[in-house]
Amino acid sequence: MFPSILLTARRGFASSARQQQAIQNVMVLGGGLMGSGIVQVAAQAGYKVTMVDTSDAALDNGRSIIQKSLSRVARKKFADDETAQKSFVEKVFSNISTSTNADQTASGSDLVVEAIVENIDIKQKVFGALDKVAPKHSIFCSNTSSLPVTKIAEIVSADRKTRFAGLHFFNPVPAMKLVEVVRTDAVSDEVFDALFEFTAKVGKTPVACKDTPGFIVNRLLVPYMMEAFRILERGEASAKDVDTAMKLGAGMPMGPIELADVSNNTR
Structure with a gap:
């Protein structure tokens, strides 16, 4: 866990005295390369993750991507021990579930990460619907690589805007160490800190940046x-x-x- 002084230094903003509810259940929207990669690293870190997409076929594809990736990881970690490899893959998959019901999944999620098509209208439509069913404490994040996070968040309530940020992973997610944590003017300090902590727990290095075109990279x-x-x-x-x-x-x-x-x- 990041010491508070390090969090403050890394994000460059004053620390808040309030505490964000711990992230345990994660919802990832999108079963493509990016979405499945985020699901994998979160599940490897011990989070309970639900991968959500519009069809069973898309979810099957996402599970296949994760299976292949985890198998590579297992072979590197355990070399000639096939039993350990199998156990590792099964343990990670025990943290993963799938669903085509976004509303139902969001209702029990602490963190929602969107990794769908780079279309701002579609993203807004999705987040607008989820805002109505997700718990008040739930954090919303977009994995957009360059769209303005503030614009995406326009559709949600004023309170949710304080819990809305960018969480930009890089492809391939299991291998790339960087995550850009994108701060809007509205997001609260405790939410930003929670995202830094989450990013570190999934084995990535977070960098803080404001919601500017293209972020940093x-x-x-x-x-x-x-x-x-x-x-x-x-x-x-x-x-x-x-x-x-x-x-x-x-x-x-x-x-x-x-x-x-x-x-x-x-x-």
Whole structure:
């Protein structure tokens, strides 16, 4: 658990004396790559997680993604011990349930994380409905990578706005260590602290940022990638050479063109 002084330093805001109710039950909206990844890391950390999607087929796909990912993790953790591998996977799955009933799931959730299509109207429609059924203490979060969290939260009640933030995980969620915790002007200190603690408990490193376009990573990354495409358009270098140059010359794990291809297939 983060010491209060560290939480205050990391988020850069004054600490609140009030305490947020402990997060135990987590609802994740979306069974795609991002949603299933969030489900997996939360379940591995011991949270009870319900993955919600619109159809059984989507949920089956999400469970398949988690199964494959957990199997890889188990093989790394337990090498040649197949019994331990199986036990590990079963233990994590014991924390996971699925549902196509978002309202019913939200009514018993302490934290709701949305990881659906990047369409602000759809996100607002979903959160507007859930706001009517979720407990007053429940925290709402969007995993949006760049849409304004404040705009998404316009649909919910004034009280819920104080419990609404961005929680931006990166793909692939089980491997990527960073989470951007996005603070709106309305969100309370205790909720922000609770999200930092949750992020740390699922094995990630949280960074605090205000609700600005692209947050931190995409605000810096998108212009970088766009300039790489401009180099290609001007015929100044090939895609292979641009990627090689940035990997060997700037220490990037992959070049901007490679990264653009990967980013186009994250959901």
